[in-house]
Amino acid sequence: MNLLLLLLLPSVAILLTLFVKNNTQAKWVSLLFSAAQLVFSLMLLFAFQTERASGNISMMLFEQQLNWFQSAGITFHIGIDGISVAMIILTALVVTAGVLVSWNIGYMTQEFLILLQLLGAGAYGFFISVDLFLIFFFLEVAVIPKYLLIGIWGSGKKEYSANKLAIMLMGASALILVGILGMYFHSGLKAFDLIRISQIKLPVETQIMFFPFLFIGFGVFTAIFPFYSWVPDGHSSAPTAGSMFLAGISMKLGGYGCLRVATYLMPEAASVYAPYIIALATIGIIYGAFATVMQTDLKYINAYSSVSHCGFVLLGIGMLTKTAITGAVMQMVSHGLMTALFFAVIGMIYERTHTRVVRQMGGLIKSMPFICTMLFLAGFTSLGLPGLSGFVAEMTIFMGSWQNPGAFYRISTIVACASIVVTAVYILRAMGRVAMGPLPAALSDEKHKSSLKDATWNERIAAIMLAAGIIVVGTAPFWLNNLVSPDAAIIFEQLISGN
Amino acid sequence: MNSLLLLKHELLLTALLLIFILIKLLKEISNHQFFLITCVLLAVNFLAGFFGNSYGSVFGNMFHTNEFISIQKNILNLATLLIVLSSWSWLKHHHHVPEFFILLLTTLLGMFFMLSSGNFLMFYLSLELATIPLAALCNFDLEKKQSSEAGMKMILLSALASAVLLLGISFIYGTTGTISFTELSFNLTGHPLQVFGFILVFAGFAFKLSVIPFHLWTADVYEGSPVAITAYLSVVSKGAMVFIFTTILYTVFRQIENTGYNTLFITAVVTMTIGNLFAIRQQNLKRFLAFSSIAQVGFILVGLSGYNQLGISSATYFIFIYVFSNLAAFAVVGLISAASGKENINDYRGLAKTNPSLAWIMALSLFSLAGIPPTAGFFGKFFLLAAGAGKGNFVLITIAALNIVLSLYYYLRVIRVMFMDQHDSPIPNIKCDKAFNTAAVIFIAGILIAGIWDYPFQIINTLAPYIFTAY
Numbered sequence: 001m002n003l004l005l006l007l008l009l010p011s012v013a014i015l016l017t018l019f020v021k022n023n024t025q026a027k028w029v030s031l032l033f034s035a036a037q038l039v040f041s042l043m044l045l046f047a048f049q050t051e052r053a054s055g056n057i058s059m060m061l062f063e064q065q066l067n068w069f070q071s072a073g074i075t076f077h078i079g080i081d082g083i084s085v086a087m088i089i090l091t092a093l094v095v096t097a098g099v100l101v102s103w104n105i106g107y108m109t110q111e112f113l114i115l116l117q118l119l120g121a122g123a124y125g126f127f128i129s130v131d132l133f134l135i136f137f138f139l140e141v142a143v144i145p146k147y148l149l150i151g152i153w154g155s156g157k158k159e160y161s162a163n164k165l166a167i168m169l170m171g172a173s174a175l176i177l178v179g180i181l182g183m184y185f186h187s188g189l190k191a192f193d194l195i196r197i198s199q200i201k202l203p204v205e206t207q208i209m210f211f212p213f214l215f216i217g218f219g220v221f222t223a224i225f226p227f228y229s230w231v232p233d234g235h236s237s238a239p240t241a242g243s244m245f246l247a248g249i250s251m252k253l254g255g256y257g258c259l260r261v262a263t264y265l266m267p268e269a270a271s272v273y274a275p276y277i278i279a280l281a282t283i284g285i286i287y288g289a290f291a292t293v294m295q296t297d298l299k300y301i302n303a304y305s306s307v308s309h310c311g312f313v314l315l316g317i318g319m320l321t322k323t324a325i326t327g328a329v330m331q332m333v334s335h336g337l338m339t340a341l342f343f344a345v346i347g348m349i350y351e352r353t354h355t356r357v358v359r360q361m362g363g364l365i366k367s368m369p370f371i372c373t374m375l376f377l378a379g380f381t382s383l384g385l386p387g388l389s390g391f392v393a394e395m396t397i398f399m400g401s402w403q404n405p406g407a408f409y410r411i412s413t414i415v416a417c418a419s420i421v422v423t424a425v426y427i428l429r430a431m432g433r434v435a436m437g438p439l440p441a442a443l444s445d446e447k448h449k450s451s452l453k454d455a456t457w458n459e460r461i462a463a464i465m466l467a468a469g470i471i472v473v474g475t476a477p478f479w480l481n482n483l484v485s486p487d488a489a490i491i492f493e494q495l496i497s498g499n
Numbered sequence: 500m501n502s503l504l505l506l507k508h509e510l511l512l513t514a515l516l517l518i519f520i521l522i523k524l525l526k527e528i529s530n531h532q533f534f535l536i537t538c539v540l541l542a543v544n545f546l547a548g549f550f551g552n553s554y555g556s557v558f559g560n561m562f563h564t565n566e567f568i569s570i571q572k573n574i575l576n577l578a579t580l581l582i583v584l585s586s587w588s589w590l591k592h593h594h595h596v597p598e599f600f601i602l603l604l605t606t607l608l609g610m611f612f613m614l615s616s617g618n619f620l621m622f623y624l625s626l627e628l629a630t631i632p633l634a635a636l637c638n639f640d641l642e643k644k645q646s647s648e649a650g651m652k653m654i655l656l657s658a659l660a661s662a663v664l665l666l667g668i669s670f671i672y673g674t675t676g677t678i679s680f681t682e683l684s685f686n687l688t689g690h691p692l693q694v695f696g697f698i699l700v701f702a703g704f705a706f707k708l709s710v711i712p713f714h715l716w717t718a719d720v721y722e723g724s725p726v727a728i729t730a731y732l733s734v735v736s737k738g739a740m741v742f743i744f745t746t747i748l749y750t751v752f753r754q755i756e757n758t759g760y761n762t763l764f765i766t767a768v769v770t771m772t773i774g775n776l777f778a779i780r781q782q783n784l785k786r787f788l789a790f791s792s793i794a795q796v797g798f799i800l801v802g803l804s805g806y807n808q809l810g811i812s813s814a815t816y817f818i819f820i821y822v823f824s825n826l827a828a829f830a831v832v833g834l835i836s837a838a839s840g841k842e843n844i845n846d847y848r849g850l851a852k853t854n855p856s857l858a859w860i861m862a863l864s865l866f867s868l869a870g871i872p873p874t875a876g877f878f879g880k881f882f883l884l885a886a887g888a889g890k891g892n893f894v895l896i897t898i899a900a901l902n903i904v905l906s907l908y909y910y911l912r913v914i915r916v917m918f919m920d921q922h923d924s925p926i927p928n929i930k931c932d933k934a935f936n937t938a939a940v941i942f943i944a945g946i947l948i949a950g951i952w953d954y955p956f957q958i959i960n961t962l963a964p965y966i967f968t969a970y
């Protein structure tokens with residue numbers, strides 16, 4: 001399997017979209033190539049499993065090293081392990097679903113699709129990179145398209161949100177930049193290669209100095225407390241596909257980076273800073289959950305609940321046990337699927353009712369059964385119903401967290417667990433209000449009634465794809481677990497050998 | 500014969516100048532024909548710059564050249580060609596087209612001699628040759644009062660800068676008894692007078708590079724001059740100064756590295772931060788780009804402060820990329836200014852609706868200036884910071900990294916105005932001429948391809964140690 005295809009497919013899609021004649025062709029080109037990415041990522045999963053089954057235990061599979069800016073110590077070094085495979089499939093799913101729900105975007109369609117594919121390319125590149133420079137490069141590739149997507153096609157106070165998001169994420173990148181330059185010089189290798197740096201034992205003082213740069217830098221992407229404020233504004237102003245990408249993938253870039261770069265390269269510093277990480281993650285979980293209770297706008301509800309859910313990812317990483325790290329990765333996948341579905345459904349509802357305020361809606365299940373079913377599914381995943389992916393992931397994190405003795409770890413785990421109750425409150429309240437009860441007067445006049453139709457074919461496909469992912473992970477969690485846990489174990493062993 | 504070959508770049512330019520003067524004197528031809536001839540000749544000149552480069556010195560070490568200096572001259576050649584192409588929409592209504600080209604190439608000739616200078620006398624002479632025609636060019640919008648003001652400011656402040664520079668040189672001469680770069684690189688001892696001399700020479704450079712606190716002329720001159728000349732000032736003139744400054748810093752003053760490092764550290768921090776903060780408040784696009792280019796020089800100083808090979812190559816590579824990104828922005832500003840006379844940021848509201856291609860070119864160039872991948876500017880900034888980190892001073896690197904964020908804020912402001920704001924009477928659709936389209940294609944290709952293809956950087960990085968060959 002040539003991993004470069006993951007970069008090539010979006011790039012070809014972008015080039016073709018530039019030269020097609022009309023919007024319809026652009027949409028089909030984009031859909032075709034996203035579907036190709038999806039197929040390729042599933043083939044990648046299969047090939048990866050076969051390779052592992054045949055006894056190949058090297059850390060990265062399908063590795064390639066090309067010369068690129070070689071004299072500055074950079075190599076175009078790519079490869080995948082179980083964690084990246086899971087993330088790549090997630091990205092392919094969300095991008096395909098994103099193209100499908102943007103079928104009626106209407107304004108500057110070609111540019112919209114180009115930016116969406118560019119985002120996808122950035123995310124794929126990020127997940128396959130094994131070189132710090134490449135990781136940083138692809139991370140930044142995925143920042144500005146978000147700014148444009150929100151600013152041009154967004155709604156509400158879009159300029160403010162777009163600016164806030166871009167500045168905060170670029171600020172985070174600046175911290176990461178300092179961190180990777182620190183790795184570059186202090187490892188003494190004058191190279192950015194992740195594997196080579198990981199084999200060097202960095203002095204503890206260096207680790208203590210640069211760990212915060214990298215962890216907080218990536219942490220901002222995954223909404224670490226107190227740097228979460230770009231999440232609610234950005235998510236709620238973005239167009240549907242933009243929100244799906246932001247919450248579904250973009251926040252995962254941060255979690256993946258915290259794990260793969262910060263924790264993996266600086267295990268000793270990770271254990272020094274672990275209590276702070278856990279404290280921030282727990283505050284984020286609780287704060288996010290209670291802030292959600294106060295929201296009235298569906299997108300804000302999902303955005304703040306994302307802050308809470310991504311706190312679990314950081315909690316899992318901060319606990320530094322094998323099970324907790326596996327759980328963190330599973331939570332990334334689960335949250336990615338769930339939140340993408342949630343935003344897709346919110347987008348569909350908004351297109352029909354022209355409101356996102358919960359109080360102005362009601363009784364929608366009669367006219368749109370499919371959409372409301374999907375809303376329920378996403379909601380139940382969010383509150384952790386057994387049989388769906390959210391339960392599996394959060395359960396794994398709690399199990400892993402409980403393995404840490406010590407009052408502080410126990411109390412944080414209990415507090416984090418308790419947040420699920422709050423989640424149930426806001427999810428059930430919002431869904432009950434939107435789907436059940438009588439149709440409000442504002443929505444029952446003739447003009448609205450005719451627009452209150454169920455999902456179209458493209459929306460159905462998008463929702464079913466994401467829902468299938470949730471159910472598969474929820475009912476057969478061992479697949480994901482077996483895929484991820486060997487590589488989580490590698491990171492865990494690095495932690496043990498470091499200490 | 501060999502020494503003639505060493506002077507190849509300068510001889511070619513001189514030949515071009517003579518051809519221009521002869522055409523002007525002998526034959527009555529239209530401005531458009533003259534423009535076409537110029538473009539062809541400049542393109543030939545640019546291509547010829549790649550062949551037969553070697554190293555050596557002539558005139559008793561007054562003039563020396565090598566492959567690296569040839570690359571730097573080629574970059575300047577390319578930039579001049581691009582400026583000529585993209586400024587035709589403004590120039591075609593002008594009465595003095597031949598004079599424009601003659602003045603332009605004269606300053607370029609001065610810069611070529613400056614890059615190749617082997618001692619301070621030669622350096623000073625060529626610097627003046629580069630500056631005086633430039634002041635005349637600043638004044639080239641003859642009927643505009645602002646333009647004359649810009650020319651006057653330019654010449655007066657350049658004279659002041661030259662005076663400071665000469666004072667510095669005289670201190671250094673006084674303590675060492677030589678002005679030859681080769682001898683100075685061995686004879687400097689760190690005597691306080693030499694350090695003082697270095698500071699004065701640095702101040703002279705700082706005027707030309709518009710390093711804060713010597714930047715006060717920049718915004719006014721940039722605003723008053725014709726856009727083509729503003730572009731020339733901010734890319735070619737500044738680029739040449741960066742090149743020669745790198746050489747002098749790394750060779751002549753290599754014995755007083757500590758002083759150099761401290762000076763660079765302080766000025767880099769101040770220049771980046773203040774340049775960025777001032778840029779946020781600007782309304783006029785030319786002033787805006789002036790302050791942005793001040794901030795960019797701050798980043799170059801960060802790279803130079805590393806005192807390693809990457810410092811040399813990253814500064815040169817940054818200028819190479821800067822040619823595409825900054826000139827693209829100036830080309831769009833120039834085109835719009837020539838067509839509608841509008842130069843304020845708020846006039847650009849709704850540009851993406853009426854002129855989508857112009858808006859996207861502008862956006863690409865601003866992203867490149869801000870250092871966003873996959874544009875080339877990202878690599879420029881990254882290598883500068885990587886070079887600067889070589890000294891292990893991560894305070895400087897953190898400040899520089901945060902300044903990238905600060906600069907993004909105002910670059911995004913222009914993007915927002917073009918793409919997201921509405922305007923009742925936006926700038927009407929502008930028809931681009933062939934010259935502009937050619938330049939635009941080169942800009943876009945440069946910005947995108949240099950962000951993927953590492954060949955230019957490899958060449959520059961391999962040749963960078965050549966700046967030590969003569970010493």
